[in-house]
Amino acid sequence: MNLCGMSAHALRDGIAARRFSAEDVVRAFLDRIAAHDGRVHAFLEVHDTEAIAEARRLDEEIARGSEPGPLAGIPIAVKDNICVRGRGTSCASRILSGYAPPYDATVIEKLRAAGAVVLGKTNMDEFAMGSSTENSGFGATRNPWSLEHVPGGSSGGSAAAVALGLAPVALGSDTGGSVRQPGAFCGVAAMKPTYGTVSRRGLIAFASSLDQIGPLGRDVQDCLNLYNVLCGPDPRDATSAPGGHEVPEGALLQGVRGLRVGVPWDWLGEGLHADVEAALGRSVEALRQAGALVGEVSLLDPSYAIAAYYIIATAEASANLARYDGVRYGASARGAEDPAGLYTGTRSEGFGAEVRRRIVLGTYVLSAGYYDAYYLRAQKARRLIRDDFERAFAMADVLLLPTAPTPAFRIGEKTGDPLAMYLSDIFTVPLNLYAGCGINVPAGLSADELPIGMQLLAPRFGEAALFRAAQCLESRLGTLGLAPEPAET
């Protein structure tokens, strides 16, 4: 029995029926990580001892007949920007090397309460700033489908881990597409919940008004189950939304008959890879055959969203990253003559180039004389974009479009051109400004055997319709299964 190829819900059922133990499951994944992670570098840290101990504890509980939680015994990989008490949590940044948070993120508390077992922390673009996981302070992650390609980012480690069967499910975070885009590049289901439904407490902030933790899994149902565990109001996050947004599993069986699906054809002109375009065509056809009403919607040119996003996100980041000063934790450039020297030394050595670039950009757009021209204008544009989405969602229940214009690009292909890298998120960024929900669903392989992802978007708290449409696409297009085991290099 290949436990590592099974979905989380199948593993859960097997553990509950005692066909295998939680410890069997955890050990199987730990073994697979040991065998394969060296080549993709999905993990920054593996918590083998704690994971096995936790699995044993769960097995004992199950043996005593206590009701196992909804994720009892399910191993989960956690993006390294989510705090796990007492374990390294670095955001893949050298400035946080050695940092061990004194608390668990709210999502980690929820996962533990549901019986999930944290396997380890996954690689990412430093402070979630990037679209390829090449900006890690600890080495890039590779795409398990092709080691010469990027896994996407910034949650590239989580997506690669799930694709390669190093973990059945994972957590990522999505500020401008950082869950959905690596989901597309690695061929896994990957969801960004509505802003406010999942607590951000313990998610190390990149851009506070845009960040949202999201689940990754090999099928839509795993994403749904994980989403249901993660969501809910948190009194310790003042931006968390009131509760009641769980989606019953039964929603997946409802089908899409009568569901209005809008495709923003205006966005899909030149630059769209032919294989992606073909996959979009197949997806439209699949939904139509299932009874959905597919039509066209018009949306504001997404380049405006990119423009607003890179102002707002970097402005917020410039303040969020000011706390890394070498005084209380993390790396520290000792021996300076004054505090300014300590800060400048620590930050210049500790942050990678992309992070520094974004801090400078964010500082600039907020600085005296430029606030109105950039930041304020971007905030206004953001409302325009939100209103535009709301208008579109008055006519459509969900929107369908590719997650990225192309399949995964080559390692190094865009590292010399930050703007080209930013533009690879052109289909995902607008949703974060609007603060709605979205999901990547695998839609087959390109001619080069690279995954292609389709994206469904839904209005704020529209998760039920989102999962219904996603389930329909998945059942008609099929999941990709595990990525091929990487050959020795």
Add this chain to the structure above:
Amino acid sequence: MAITRDDVRHTAALARLALSPEEESAFLLELNKILGYVEKIRELDLAGIEPMTHGHAGTGSLRDDAALDGLSQEEALRGAPETDEGHFVVPQVVRPEE
């Protein structure tokens, strides 16, 4: 509205970042390219539009005024690179005329 080398240097200093001359040149080029792209938002008619600051509307939750135990001094200082008698340590803040 192009960003100048002085702007880059000044802004980096505001953010407590030091850039090497080569980095300064690279940042100048890249930031101008990015800002050039970002200029697009000037095309939008934003007259009369309220800025949108938060991911969602509504009011934030408040907490009750109850004091709870936080971290012990030992836990608070655990990750600090340098401590002294229960304090974090920084190089001396230079006061004027001292």
Add this chain to the structure above:
Amino acid sequence: MGAPHESAARGYEPVIGLEVHCQLLTRSKIFCSCSTAFGAPPNSQVCPVCLGHPGVLPVLNRRAVELAVVLGLALGSKIREVSVFARKNYFYPDLPKGYQISQYDLPLCDGGSLQIGTGDARRTIGITRLHLEEDAGKMKHAEDGSGRSLVDLNRCGVPLIEIVTEPDLRTPEEAHDFLERLKQLVQYIGVCDGNMEGGSLRCDANVSVRPRGSEALGTKTEIKNLNSFRNVQRALEHEIRRQIAVLESAGRVEGATLLWDATRDRLQVMRTKEEAHDYRYFPEPDLLPLVLAEEWIAAIRGMVPELPEARRARFVREYALPEYDAGVLTATRELAGFYEAAARRSGDAKLASNWVMTELLGAVKGDTERLRNLPLTPERLGDLLALITSGAISGKIAKAVFEEMAVSGGEPGAIIEACGLSQIVDPDAIRALIAEVLAANAPQVVDYLAGHERVLPHFIGQVMKASRGRANPELTNRLLREALEARRE
């Protein structure tokens, strides 16, 4: 001395505005649950939130909002229904996040005023705004000469309200008076303990001078680090003198931030206008706007106690007290409350006023803070005064009883009983004493009977002495005349 007199003589008028930071009396910090108690070991009242750890989020303390609104209402400010928190960005070792959460363009309260001076010299000083913000930590230099500073973050996150005045103050004395009045007010309404030396009231001052009669404002300088009322006055005197000297030598005053060095009694330049901060304020994305529903404001209105001004007027009206008495009695909330309770209990408001102003204030040496620890309750004082009114004891005895009550807090009847201090009102007992006195003073009796009435007080004194002060004076007087007249027959 006094710069204002000099400046008046030279034809210059100072223009002064104050910024006062006032620590709110909450149990916990403004954005986390750490205690605000004073005097704990360094860094022992901290948590991940106020230490600025990665991933933490602020959650606003409801009580801090209420206390701030109470002060706003007491100052007659307009309470903003929707106010917004903002990040004020700067690096300093006492500021762990690299930004202070404060309020900027949409503060909690706008406008308001406070009266200073008395009688004809009464003036209304305008309040520009009130806003909520978090305090920073504390720094000190290491004693070992190692050139290091030590950082204690216990105070970091303590709730502050910042009060900004209009530039309405004209002399250092007025600034001093304003602070005294403000201190009295914040203590009176229970939002702050008003302890300036202990740091719970802190003040910065802006000052400029202009030729008398001129409407235009001169260039102002900002003085920081004013930690006592005396220092505020001293520093302003120095700075006004300096600015006038600059103007008289045909120079120009440069905008600057100055630091008051109390030990050396002088001002130092902290930074000039050219190096002014660029705080890059922007709305705090981790906190949604603070919305004060009408019902909440109404409920807070109910928490505002009667203000000193109104109470003084009511004391004059309701208790028929002289203006002076009412002013003394309403100087602090403790004293006014004590007086009012004692007056009601005694049934004689004027008598109560005399006793509170002389005996009670004497017992606490004029410091009404000590009333809290005084064993004597206002009710018992009222009971004592009622005994005077009813003639049960003389005023002289009452003073002795009061002294005992102030130490033991005992009940007046019991003290009188125990010490045998009750007044003798039994006519037979007094007649017996009179008989003794007359027998022992035969020559004076002869004098009296010869028409020398002036010896009467001598007899009364003797009777009082024999009764150890307990004989009722009026009764003694009447019975003595009766006894003497009886001797004529």
